Amino acid sequence: MDKQSVPELVESFAEQTHPDVLQEFDRASLEELVAKHETPFMVLDLEEVDYQFKALQAALPNAKLFYALKALSHPELVKRLKSLGSYFDLATIGEVELVESLGIQGHQCIHTHPIKKDKEIKRAIEFGCTRFVVDNAEELKKFYPYAEKVELIIRLSFRSPQAIVDLSRKFGCTLEELPEMVNQARENGISIVGLSFHVGSQTMSPMTHVNAVRSSVAAMKVMRDVKWKFLDIGGGFPISYQEQALPIADFCAPIVEALSELPEGVEVFAEPGRFIAGPAMIEVVSVVGKAKRGARMWYYLDDGVYGGFSGQMYDHATYPVAPLKPFDPTGDFYPSVLAGPTCDSIDVVSEDMELPELEVGDILIGKQMGAYTIASATEFNYYPKPKVVVVEDIFDPETGSL
Template sequence: MRPKQPIGQLKALFAEQVYPDQLGRYSRHKLAELAATHGTPTLIIDRDVLTEQYQSLQAALPGVNMRYAIKALPHPAVIEHLHHLGCGFDLATSGEIQRLQQLGIDAKQTIHTHPIKKDAEIRQAIDFGCRLFVVDNSHELAKFVPHKDRVELLLRVNFRHQDAVVDLSRKFGCELTHIPNLIEQAQQAGIRIVGLSFHVGSQVPAPVAHVNAIEQCIDVFNSLPQVDWRVLDIGGGFPIAYNGPALDIVDFCAPIHAALQQVDPDIELLAEPGRFIAGPSAIQLLSVVGKAQRGAHTWYYLDDGVYGTFSGMLYDHARYPITPLAQHDMTQGLKPSVLAGPTCDSIDVIADDMVLPDLAVGDYLVATQVGAYTLASATDFNLYPKAKVLCLNGQLMAQ
């Protein structure tokens, strides 16, 4: 059994888990009303936060055209709202194309970024109207020979970053040394290569990876002047702070913006933000459905877990801030606690060493920063339904 911790130490641990700046824009009373009205688990998407995140990134990277990575949070209301703001879209699958078609959004500001595709997927994207695609090897390049008069291609380059939380270059991207051969293959086949793309990985802690990648892409442009270079896609990877103070995206992007000033002004600049736009836009309301004392820890069983909205803990290596919705006395009753999901699987644990006040069955909790790679990868394991989704404007939940 673990030794009991002094109350002062427990209070400090509890304070580390609660970040008012991420919940302070909302009235806890109104959130409780929403939970009572709609039930739990309920995911609430805030359109105002979507606007703030999109506009702040656009301001931090002026001259870069945003293509929202639909996979992060493909909810129709999110896509419609970003389209209204003027954002374009990063497509990767036929399902994402169908989602845009269902919403009446055309292909004018889209790019298909999946480096590996079936021919049927290529044809569907072309029929939709998408003309810009990404490849990273000779086999994929050859798939575009039948479509060469209707498409333009970017070569995705591999720039690995050891500190990225999710290393996307482990799976995709060609080496810099392969570019001349791919260019030659494309020219012989009559396929138009018009640019380069890269993705330094998800949640990179500093902009140095983007800067290095941009500089090396510029070197490629200069070393192969016979190519009609017209596009540079700098991918995503713009981080958010899951725990602690919000990230200053202007400071993060300043070196990236400076590096982009060295790119030929005739080259169009694209980016593929997903997490940065979607992550902070959603909070989740949950309920305690069960409670048990197991050794030194109080176990609280919630109505959503890692098979649902918290799936990002497994697939995305994220840990989401979560706290009781009601205000509690911080001077007494703090206990080492475990938050578990509702399924019958023992892996379904959200947090196994939290410090919480004494909660009752029926009490509400709220998780923040749950917009990206959460609902998108949620399952119905054990046939538990996925969280209900509300899409609101922030003032409806404010003081």
Template sequence: MNTAELVQHFAEQTHPDELEQFDRSTLRDLLTQHETPFLVLDLQEVEYQYSALQKALPGVELFYAIKSLAHPAVIRRLKKLGGSFDLATSGEVDLVKGLGIEGHQCIHTHPIKKDREIRHALDFGCTRFVVDNPDEVLKFIPYKDEVELMIRVSFRSQDAIVDLSRKFGSALEELPGLVNLAMENGLTVSGLSFHVGSQSLSPFAQVNAVQASISAMKEMSHVHWKWLDIGGSFPVSYQGPVMPIEDFCAPIMEALAELPASVKVFAEPGRFISAPSMIEVIRVVGKAKRGARTWYYLDDGVYGALSGQMYDHAKYPIAPLKPVDPTGDFYPSVLAGPTCDSVDVVDEDIELPELAVGDILIAKQMGAYTIASASEFNYYPKPKIVVVEDLIDHTDDE
């Protein structure tokens, strides 16, 4: 079954308007306490997503990619659940260290690093690093007695929204040379890693990458392989259906069954855990009729928490907070952000009921790569984050 067929297969399983899952009374209470725009971070949703992925990938150690949403409350909750952490910068090292995370609970996955970044991570106690080219391997010679390396291999995927093998990863045919270079210089190679891309629409690229990695490990039997890092790519639903996580992971687990029992499997979920955990509460602050469409001006836009539309190729589901009659009238509309820049348009082709200045909109799936890339352009402050427990009821999902 190809990707298009998979999407069609699961389209009928899409939940009705997910806004109905949100506790509207709770949101209205929050509106009396906080000025819009603000984000609502649901820690129970973080736990729900983490547990769902853990169940779908039994035996796989999950290293949360904190770059997707580096909020201390998320990290604390995942620490409580026994989670591990994927780091890429010295700033992220300092963040998790300040929250009581220890170096052995982390991997450092940025393939390109400054020497002082390596030393900083080692001082923290993180000894597992990713490399993907000869120059990077050689940087570790001064630390050869302290580190274990994972070599990142490039596997391109047409099914991923964000291609993460374009910028990083060695070609498969280059792998033996990198392994030999490391070993000739006294370095320990203990694993392979890959990332087929963020928000993958099917598991096939990941399955192929697992199979190719296992074959490469068998061919290089002189290496004591300890780890295989399968990256992220686990999808969430934005505007359309995606495969349920248990169905997405099933063929991956089948492929991993061919791996020797002595090799541990890592994964680096970011979006899957963080995206559904946050919504944004936005207010209509102005409206104007321009041609055939009504423009609604919001108090946040693509320079703020909706920045993922520019940087992450995401389009967030947005709907009015007040219940909408699906049989009522809808009109061609535009949602625009508050800044003076004309690029600050959230949606130019959306059908909405008639809205009034002051009405509230809810943007969903706002946890991943949103506040992380938000700016304060025009001196609009970034939306604050309000932390709650159990905003969404999953009773019907279980």
């Protein structure tokens, strides 16, 4: 990292305005796709998956990356990550069955849901997954019958008001509760082998991770009688939506430094979801209606917050959206609303955009739409979810093809 401090870096990136959201797209390739597929559809770019995975692996060189399937569980994405040497973070029986069907082995996975039914534990063990996360005494009891078969990781809670999604509000025990849980496990013949945390998704500053690593390292050092094998630093690695995120190498540098204090032999795990999947998918939608209402133009799209844009509701994301047709940046722009197709008035994608005038049939592209989008889409009003078109490289400047 250069001489800027972490807070300065965060601030200077946050201040940058988002560049033309389509500038790096190969417009010709997108038009080819639009000619072939009916909107709305999403485009999953597997080369982007490679790029994101390798960038994060380079930024966290000694960490094992367990991709969090909940962000996007498309089988082609999972297969690609498997070929890149990724590990997988599971939370449900459905996810167990997905990875099993794709030839992934149980030992390549961890089960990180802090609250589980017995049948979920059983199914994961049957698959060969032996590492589970717990964060409370009741959950620990569920593992008494499987004491011989499992290794447990205790999830700690570090609140992160800065994160867009503060996951420590819902899960994780406090550092004060930790010794009691370790004793309970020991008295019942269960091995505790690690600590984990998730500081919250889309965390814009690395300092929450850094502080959580420092506290975890201190706890491991105090509880020297435990044979610690892993520290799992969760997800939270940010991407740029409307607000620019730090480059991943800069984001991870202070975390790597904090991890260097870990006791000898403790391995590092991370559970990235958004960082891998987010930039790998775009959504292509059409304008199906337009109306001038008051001072604003309303454009009605063929998908909205009940579909691919569902992350605007559940994930608090605001995706960069722009027309596919080239427009003059110095031309006329009008206050515009982008609305989804359902009959519900909450189904609005953007209230306050400045756009050139659009026509019915024009195409719009939403970027950074891989994580927590189609994963939480519904079929409200009987609109089907957008289909996913898988490509190798949408931005191939050399061949101009897909």
